[in-house]
Amino acid sequence: MDNKVVLITGATSGIGxxxxxxxxKEGWNLILNARNASKLExxxxxxxxxxxxxxxxxxxxxxxxxxxxxAALEGLPSEWTEIDLLxxxxxxxxxxxxxxxxxxxxxxxxxxxxxxxxxxxxxxVVPGMIERGRGHIVNIGSIAGDAAYPGGSVYCAxxxxxxxxxxxxRIDLVDTPLRVTNIKxxxxxxxxxxxxxxxxxxxxxxxxxxxxPLTGEDVAETVYFAA
Numbered sequence: 001m002d003n004k005v006v007l008i009t010g011a012t013s014g015i016g017x018x019x020x021x022x023x024x025k026e027g028w029n030l031i032l033n034a035r036n037a038s039k040l041e042x043x044x045x046x047x048x049x050x051x052x053x054x055x056x057x058x059x060x061x062x063x064x065x066x067x068x069x070x071a072a073l074e075g076l077p078s079e080w081t082e083i084d085l086l087x088x089x090x091x092x093x094x095x096x097x098x099x100x101x102x103x104x105x106x107x108x109x110x111x112x113x114x115x116x117x118x119x120x121x122x123x124x125v126v127p128g129m130i131e132r133g134r135g136h137i138v139n140i141g142s143i144a145g146d147a148a149y150p151g152g153s154v155y156c157a158x159x160x161x162x163x164x165x166x167x168x169x170r171i172d173l174v175d176t177p178l179r180v181t182n183i184k185x186x187x188x189x190x191x192x193x194x195x196x197x198x199x200x201x202x203x204x205x206x207x208x209x210x211x212x213p214l215t216g217e218d219v220a221e222t223v224y225f226a227a
Contacts, residue, residue: 015089015216017043018219020047024047024050024054026224029080031056032056040058063090081128088118088138091117119165126178129178137179138182139182145162145184167182188213188218190216
């Protein structure tokens with residue numbers, strides 16, 4: 001392929017969708033990941049209408065399921081296998097519970113997505129980058145990984161893990177041309193907070209009252225700048 005290839009996880013909402021739109025605008029070829037087929041199809045249709053010459057490859061799988069990731073990677077057409085940039089964006093937070101009151105099942109979803117999903121994608125994509133002698137991994141972390149806050153200790157722990165995994169990967173790749181970047185936004189107004197409040201849009205909106213948070217587009221600009 002003439003243009004560089006970026007694989008974005010969690011590409012149908014929030015920061016992931018903003019990254020998809022930014023990299024599309026800049027002429028990159030996109031591999032877009034999502035769990036929801038209809039949302040992914042809708043995003044791809046919109047991007048193809050706006051950028052008729054754009055090349056887009058759907059990557060339908062749940063990053064919590066490593067067998068699905070493997071199958072999706074193995075199913076990539078040959079012209080899409082040389083990934084230049086991996087954006088590990090898929091992530092979420094559920095609930096605002098105290099650590100001694102939260103749901104173990106919800107914590108599993110957060111840990112499986114935010115940590116294990118990122119690890120699986122990294123493990124399966126980066127070896128190809130090393131073979132080709134080029135590549136860049138951008139992990140979407142959070143300032144929540146630097147300090148815990150009320151009702152967020154488990155989410156904060158997952159983002160602290162993203163920081164440690166990014167730092168460790170950078171050290172592991174020191175003898176290669178590959179680069180590793182950990183983007184750590186503060187407060188960003190996306191659907192992310194609606195998920196946190198278990199679908200309560202009003203509670204999410206109230207969270208932002210009186211302040212001007214970042215947008216997904218702000219973060220996408222930073223990711224593109226790094227890339």
